[in-house]
């Protein structure tokens with residue numbers, strides 16, 4: 001019994017001396033860094049729970065990096081490792097308890113006006129270039145240019161350009177330009 005008590009005492013002592021060492025040692029030990037990382041992963045969590053099947057899924061780091069840079073990059077919905085494609089409304093972050101859909105809405109709302117300008121104008125710029133190029137070719141080939149035809153080309157071009165424009169936008173976001 002006495003031995004046990006002394007063992008406890010020793011253990012307590014060794015903890016105390018560890019703490020002392022840390023205090024005596026270099027100031028600003030890794031502890032603040034660790035708490036910063038914990039804080040960061042709490043703000044931007046990594047594991048979500050699909051409520052219907054109670055399965056936890058780890059968000060792949062490359063996908064996470066993409067939506068943190070550009071929250072509009074992916075269409076709505078996510079993947080449950082058990083069920084496959086599911087609605088983000090049906091998932092909750094394990095670290096924070098926040099609904100996945102609410103979290104994505106929060107990220108989207110934080111984007112600047114210049115981002116949204118790029119989001120809508122970039123496909124217009126690409127399809128505009130396509131329309132101008134086509135008109136230029138038609139004129140140089142002495143073909144008649146119908147305004148309605150050019151308009152249709154622009155509209156179709158906008159829809160087609162939306163997808164490649166996403167990647168240009170993501171690159172601009174990652175560079176911190178928008």
Ligand SMILES: [Zn+2]
Nearest residue numbers: 050053080083
């Ligand atoms: Zn599931």
